Every structure is written in C-alpha cells, then in structure tokens.
Amino acid sequence: MITIANYIGGQLIAPQAGKYLDNYNPAIGKVYSLCPDSDAQDVELAYQAAKSAFKGWSETPVEKRSRILLTIADKIEQQLHQFAEAESIDQGKPYWLAKNGEIPRAISNIRFFATAAEHFASEAHPMGNHAINYTTRNPIGVVACISPWNLPLYLFTWKIAPALAAGNCVVAKPSEITPMTAYLLSQVCIDSGLPPGVLNIVHGLGTKVGSTLSGHPHIKALSFTGGTKTGAEIARVAAPMFKKLSLELGGKNANIIFADCDFDKMLAETVRSSFLNQGEICLCGSRIFVERPIYQKFKDAFVNKVKADLLVGNPLDPKTQTGAIASKMHYEKVLSYIDLAKQEGGTILCGGEAIMLEGEFAEGWYIAPTVIEGLPYNCRTNQEEIFGPVVTITPFDTETEVLEMANSTEYGLASILWTENLSRAHQMAGNLKCGIVWINCWLLRDLRTPFGGVKSSGVGREGGWEAMRFFTEPKNICIKL
Numbered sequence: 001m002i003t004i005a006n007y008i009g010g011q012l013i014a015p016q017a018g019k020y021l022d023n024y025n026p027a028i029g030k031v032y033s034l035c036p037d038s039d040a041q042d043v044e045l046a047y048q049a050a051k052s053a054f055k056g057w058s059e060t061p062v063e064k065r066s067r068i069l070l071t072i073a074d075k076i077e078q079q080l081h082q083f084a085e086a087e088s089i090d091q092g093k094p095y096w097l098a099k100n101g102e103i104p105r106a107i108s109n110i111r112f113f114a115t116a117a118e119h120f121a122s123e124a125h126p127m128g129n130h131a132i133n134y135t136t137r138n139p140i141g142v143v144a145c146i147s148p149w150n151l152p153l154y155l156f157t158w159k160i161a162p163a164l165a166a167g168n169c170v171v172a173k174p175s176e177i178t179p180m181t182a183y184l185l186s187q188v189c190i191d192s193g194l195p196p197g198v199l200n201i202v203h204g205l206g207t208k209v210g211s212t213l214s215g216h217p218h219i220k221a222l223s224f225t226g227g228t229k230t231g232a233e234i235a236r237v238a239a240p241m242f243k244k245l246s247l248e249l250g251g252k253n254a255n256i257i258f259a260d261c262d263f264d265k266m267l268a269e270t271v272r273s274s275f276l277n278q279g280e281i282c283l284c285g286s287r288i289f290v291e292r293p294i295y296q297k298f299k300d301a302f303v304n305k306v307k308a309d310l311l312v313g314n315p316l317d318p319k320t321q322t323g324a325i326a327s328k329m330h331y332e333k334v335l336s337y338i339d340l341a342k343q344e345g346g347t348i349l350c351g352g353e354a355i356m357l358e359g360e361f362a363e364g365w366y367i368a369p370t371v372i373e374g375l376p377y378n379c380r381t382n383q384e385e386i387f388g389p390v391v392t393i394t395p396f397d398t399e400t401e402v403l404e405m406a407n408s409t410e411y412g413l414a415s416i417l418w419t420e421n422l423s424r425a426h427q428m429a430g431n432l433k434c435g436i437v438w439i440n441c442w443l444l445r446d447l448r449t450p451f452g453g454v455k456s457s458g459v460g461r462e463g464g465w466e467a468m469r470f471f472t473e474p475k476n477i478c479i480k481l
C-alpha cells in the first residue's frame with residue numbers, strides 16, 4: 001500500500017492532522033493507496049513555503065528557470081513507463097493511452113512553457129515624440145492551481161508549467177481521485193533541483209483543500225479545471241476577493257457530420273472523439289448530429305465499429321481500448337444517465353450497461369461504450385454533461401436546424417465539423433457558440449492556440465501567451481519625453 005505524501009517546502013511530508021483518504025484502483029474496485037486528507041493547516045504551510053520562495057524564484061534569470069523545468073520534463077520522460085503505469089492504475093485509462101498520449105503531452109506542456117518564458121515579451125506604445133509607454137509583465141506571487149481526475153498529469157502540468165515559468169510560486173491541488181502522478185512528480189522536482197517552496201502539492205478533498213485555496217486572502221490568482229458547479233462555487237468565494245480566475249469547466253460538445261464528408265476518415269475519428277479515455281475528455285463529442293441522407297449508413301457503420309473495436313478490459317492489457325471508469329461515484333452517475341436516456345424514450349443501439357469482468361477485475365467499474373438514438377435535442381440526456389462512454393445520435397436536415405441544436409446547451413467548449421464544403425465549414429465554424437472548433441479532425445492540438453470555452457464552459461483561456469498573460473500582472477509605465 002503506497003502512502004502518498006504532500007510536497008511542501010521541497011520535502012515530502014505527511015498531512016499535519018495525520019488523516020488519509022482511500023485511493024482506489026478502478027480496474028479492480030479496491031483501495032490500493034492512501035492519499036493525504038489535508039486541511040487548512042497544510043495549505044497554510046504550503047502557502048508560507050511558497051511565499052518564502054517567491055523572491056528567489058521570481059528573480060532567478062528566466063534561462064535558469066527554464067533549464068530547471070526542462071530537467072523536470074527530461075526526468076519524467078526517463079520514467080515514462082512508471083508514470084504511464086501509475087496513471088493507468090490510478091485513473092483507469094488504457095496504459096497505451098497514458099504512455100503514448102497523456103504523459104508525453106504532460107512532458108510537452110512543461111517543455112513548451114519552459115521555452116515560452118524565454119520568448120515572452122511585452123508591448124511598447126510610443127505617443128509620437130511626446131511620450132512612450134512600455135508595459136512590464138511581472139509574476140503575480142503565490143498562485144493556486146486545481147485540477148481534475150480525467151487527464152491527471154496532463155491537466156496538472158498544463159497549469160503549473162506556465163505559472164512556474166512566469167516566475168510565480170505555486171500551491172497546487174490534484175484531484176483526490178487521481179493523486180498518484182502528481183506525487184511522482186514531487187520526487188522528480190526534488191531530483192531536478194527545483195528550489196524548495198517553488199511548487200507545493202497539497203493533496204486532499206476539494207471541499208477542504210480546494211476551498212481553502214479559493215478563499216485564501218493572499219493567493220491572488222487561481223487556475224481551475226473541473227466541473228461547472230465547482231467552478232461557480234470557486235467564483236462565488238474568490239470573486240469578492242478580486243482574485244484573477246481562469247475557469248475551464250464542463251462541456252457537451254456537438255459533432256456535426258454532413259453527407260459530403262470523407263466518410264471513412266470521419267467514422268474512424270468519430271469513434272475516437274466519442275470514446276477515447278472512456279469518453280472522459282472534456283473535448284469528446286457526445287452529441288452526434290448526422291445529415292439525414294447518410295444517417296442510416298452512419299448509424300450502421302458506427303455501431304458496428306464501436307462493437308468491433310472498443311474492447312473493454314483491464315487497462316494494463318495492450319488490447320484494451322476502453323478501460324475502467326475513474327471512480328465508483330462517477331460510474332454510478334454515468335449509469336444513471338443511461339437509465340435517464342431510456343426513460344426519456346431513447347433506444348440503446350449498443351452498450352447501455354455495466355460490464356462485469358472476471359477474476360480480480362470482477363469488482364472493477366466498467367461500462368460498455370453506449371450509443372443512443374431517438375432522443376429530442378433538448379431532453380436532459382442531450383443537455384447535461386455525462387462525461388462517460390455515452391453518445392447520442394440525431395439526424396438533421398438543414399444547417400440552420402443543426403446550429404440551433406448544437407448551440408442549445410448551457411455549455412460552449414468545443415465542436416467538431418465534418419464536411420468537404422469549404423464555405424459551409426467556415427460559416428458553420430463562425431456560428432457555433434464555443435471556444436474551439438475542429439474541422440475534419442479532432443484533438444489536433446497546437447499548444448500556442450487559445451484553449452477554453454464560452455457560456456458555462458468557462459471563463460478565460462489557457463495555452464500559449466494566454467496562459468503566460470494570465471500568470472503575470474501587466475504594469476504600464478509612461479515616460480514623457
């Protein structure tokens with residue numbers, strides 16, 4: 001049984017109150033490690049450590065900060081197998097996905113921002129011969145980062161890397177459901193010579209550690225990724241304290257398929273965009289709209305491919321395409337949505353149930369990839385975020401109709417469009433109310449692009465200069481000539 005420690009002031013230490021939470025392996029439904037159940041005392045220790053480290057870190061030449069971050073990335077890469085295995089066991093995702101996708105992306109996040117910091121520049125605004133304005137961008141101080149369980153190390157590093165690169169010190173909280181890779185990262189930071197207190201990782205519950213961070217009077221910026229309800233609660237606490245907030249929240253993304261698309265390419269990618277990581281990616285397209293002339297063809301081919309390709313099983317088995325659902329609570333939530341879909345009149349075309357595996361996996365949390373049709377676009381199943389291996393398919397006749405359906409939810413994170421018609425693609429992309437549109441592709445990510453959503457999917461953008469700007473405070477200086 002591994003006992004996870006907090007990483008505070010450069011050391012791995014037990015929570016002050018000595019309490020722990022059970023950490024489950026979702027593939028077998030059993031506790032396999034203990035996660036600190038930290039509280040306000042631990043957050044305060046971490047805050048004080050970060051505060052003490054801030055002067056030194058913010059004044060460290062950017063080249064040196066960058067070198068330390070690059071060392072951290074290199075050391076994760078050297079331990080790719082250990083990190084990928086830990087992520088797979090902790091979260092339930094297939095090992096191959098962690099090894100080829102998530103952990104390499106976490107490494108890229110760190111490298112990207114380590115080098116971005118060296119190129120980050122600010123503006124000057126000359127006023128003819130009268131005056132010149134120049135803007136400096138300074139680190140904020142101690143900032144907080146809170147991340148979810150679906151892409152644990154990837155989303156954790158997506159926040160801490162720009163925060164650290166910009167010269168801030170960080171108190172970070174990974175999800176209590178998937179604390180393991182952040183714990184492994186702590187040791188890597190120690191081994192890489194990150195000065196004590198620059199990054200502090202406090203494990204525990206959102207209602208204890210997370211809420212202490214959002215209500216901390218001296219933490220002036222908070223970057224959060226997670227559910228919309230949690231985001232609203234954080235904003236309620238943090239906004240009156242005038243904290244800078246970046247909130248990346250839930251989604252209910254539309255995947256719009258026109259009859260003129262490249263059918264084979266679309267089909268393969270739609271299976272991925274529906275079910276990769278058990279559908280537990282905020283960018284998955286969970287509402288699939290198909291132009292009526294190809295609806296039947298799509299339905300038959302899609303259901304056949306989902307049944308044939310998406311083997312559900314032990315996440316560590318290389319043949320597995322769909323692993324376990326990350327927690328029992330989430331597993332029950334996803335199953336309850338499948339029940340709701342049936343009550344709302346939906347027809348289950350495949351899946352629609354939990355899967356009981358054999359032997360040591362008999363108590364794991366598995367759900368068969370599920371495709372549902374026959375539901376109105378405005379029913380709860382089609383409006384609320386399920387965040388699991390469940391998609392609905394719906395036919396449409398016109399662009400106007402599909403836009404209305406696609407834009408009908410409270411969310412606005414991402415959309416996917418399949419068409420070979422260039423003008424239609426541009427027009428549709430312009431009219432979709434969301435922060436990201438993928439045309440004839442999905443999850444093609446350039447880390448320089450703005451990342452985030454509109455409506456209840458969030459406030460602010462991450463990625464590239466957006467993140468560097470978020471984690472710095474601009475100051476304009478005007479000199480009369």
Ligand code: NAD
Nearest residue numbers: 147148149174175206210211226227230248249250251282
């Ligand atoms: P969650 O909101 O339950 O938890 C996210 C984090 O917030 C966890 O670390 C949790 O401990 C913490 N937290 C919980 N209550 C808190 C509180 N009151 N104050 C401060 N922190 C608190 O979300 P989750 O279930 O871990 O993740 C799934 C959600 O994340 C989905 O809605 C998904 O769409 C969203 N998500 C969004 C993006 C994006 O980029 N927009 C990316 C990934 C996941």
